[in-house]
Amino acid sequence: MASIGASIGAPIRDRLRALGERLGRNVKVLIGSPGMGGHSNGAERIALRARDAGFEVVYQGICATSAQLAQSAIEEGVHLVGLSVPSGAHDELVSEVLDALRAAGATKVPVVVVGIIPEADARALEARGAARVYTPEDLALGTLMDDLAEIVRRAHGLT
Numbered sequence: 001m002a003s004i005g006a007s008i009g010a011p012i013r014d015r016l017r018a019l020g021e022r023l024g025r026n027v028k029v030l031i032g033s034p035g036m037g038g039h040s041n042g043a044e045r046i047a048l049r050a051r052d053a054g055f056e057v058v059y060q061g062i063c064a065t066s067a068q069l070a071q072s073a074i075e076e077g078v079h080l081v082g083l084s085v086p087s088g089a090h091d092e093l094v095s096e097v098l099d100a101l102r103a104a105g106a107t108k109v110p111v112v113v114v115g116i117i118p119e120a121d122a123r124a125l126e127a128r129g130a131a132r133v134y135t136p137e138d139l140a141l142g143t144l145m146d147d148l149a150e151i152v153r154r155a156h157g158l159t
Helices: 010-023 040-053 066-076 090-103 119-128 141-155
Strands: 028-034 056-064 080-084 111-114 132-134
Touching (some): 010 141, 028 040, 028 066, 040 080, 080 141, 090 119, 111 141, 132 141
Parallel strands (some): 028 080
């Protein structure tokens, strides 16, 4: 498995460019860390690598509220929201973002979550509407970027 710091290959960039052409604009993602924890390192690294892969990235940093993240996602017109959540707060914070997006009518914006999250809690988050939950063990860079592109592709009904 490649580490999160591994370089991005041209095939991933090419796939993202092709997806952006099908969507009519670059694939845009919002990355943020809701809550008060100082857990931004992973989010920052993923945001940088996503940009390197060809995503247009809106980075909201740490300590944003769930409502602020959802509002920014809507205002920025993102295709996907990625959340890095502190241990133990994932259920509440992710649910708040999902609820805020739904309330605003942004039902096509998938939300993915990264954190130290027990398997049972990850399945519960997915049942609530999270598109995918990643743990640190899942952060093989090439696979993660491909997964994000695939989630966007499915959310927009593209085959």
